[in-house]
Amino acid sequence: MKSIKNILANFKRYWFLMTQLISRDFKVKYKRSVLGVVWSLLYPILMLAVMAAVFSQMFKFNVEGVNYIVYLMTGIIMWNYFNEASNTAMTSVVINFGLINKVYIPKYVFPISKCLFVGINFLLTLIPWLGIILLSYVGLGGYTCHINVYYLILPYIFLCLFIFTVGISLFLSCVSVFLRDVFYIYGIVLIMWNYLTPVFYSIEIIPATLQPIFKLNPLYHFLTSARQIVLYGTAPSMKTLVLLAGIALGMLALGSIVFKKNQDKFIYYV
Numbered sequence: 001m002k003s004i005k006n007i008l009a010n011f012k013r014y015w016f017l018m019t020q021l022i023s024r025d026f027k028v029k030y031k032r033s034v035l036g037v038v039w040s041l042l043y044p045i046l047m048l049a050v051m052a053a054v055f056s057q058m059f060k061f062n063v064e065g066v067n068y069i070v071y072l073m074t075g076i077i078m079w080n081y082f083n084e085a086s087n088t089a090m091t092s093v094v095i096n097f098g099l100i101n102k103v104y105i106p107k108y109v110f111p112i113s114k115c116l117f118v119g120i121n122f123l124l125t126l127i128p129w130l131g132i133i134l135l136s137y138v139g140l141g142g143y144t145c146h147i148n149v150y151y152l153i154l155p156y157i158f159l160c161l162f163i164f165t166v167g168i169s170l171f172l173s174c175v176s177v178f179l180r181d182v183f184y185i186y187g188i189v190l191i192m193w194n195y196l197t198p199v200f201y202s203i204e205i206i207p208a209t210l211q212p213i214f215k216l217n218p219l220y221h222f223l224t225s226a227r228q229i230v231l232y233g234t235a236p237s238m239k240t241l242v243l244l245a246g247i248a249l250g251m252l253a254l255g256s257i258v259f260k261k262n263q264d265k266f267i268y269y270v
Contacts, residue, residue: 021109052072069140085119089173092169107266111169157229158226198224
């Protein structure tokens with residue numbers, strides 16, 4: 001209980017620093033960009049257009065009985081958040097060694113600020129996502145996605161995804177201090193993870209004997225829960241919602257323990 005109070009107190013104390021780090025990331029990302037933040041809205045739409053053309057037209061991927069465009073868009077925005085947040089957070093401690101050496105700062109501020117920064121972009125991508133859903137009412141994608149009361153569960157699902165991402169980001173940012181090869185290894189892992197996550201395909205195309213293995217993928221449960229609400233108009237079961245919380249908090253606990261245990265050694269690996 002005491003440690004939780006200390007963490008909350010540190011968040012309050014260093015919140016200004018965290019907002020400055022997030023602001024810096026925005027300035028760096030959109031520096032010399034004509035459209036600026038508008039790219040956060042355009043990027044998922046452009047990616048959707050490319051992936052929809054490739055997978056639905058060239059490879060004839062489809063999901064029976066649902067709007068494939070919305071199915072694909074839901075997978076894209078959730079996967080992109082996890083991908084970008086964990087990737088950028090992984091390097092956050094290493095690239096801020098200069099600041100860490102000068103003043104005392106809780107080192108977990110850096111990976112968390114990256115997750116929050118990418119999270120803001122994620123919230124912006126929800127605008128075109130909702131636009132695609134509304135366009136389904138006029139025939140886009142062939143099937144209508146009805147907005148319903150279960151949409152109120154979506155923030156819970158997104159929050160669980162955020163907590164899970166923070167957990168894995170703490171773990172990666174810690175390990176990368178001691179083993180810089182992780183930068184390259186994780187890039188390969190993400191490629192494999194992407195193909196093992198049903199972003200553009202349905203798990204139903206996987207042989208039944210292999211499906212239990214694919215369901216061990218935590219991101220499968222996050223994507224499937226959101227799609228169940230948006231595409232099928234039903235709420236995930238209570239068991240599923242508890243599972244999401246368990247996955248998220250379990251990863252956060254693991255990442256926090258590893259990070260806290262090793263953070264005092266960071267100074268020796270500049």
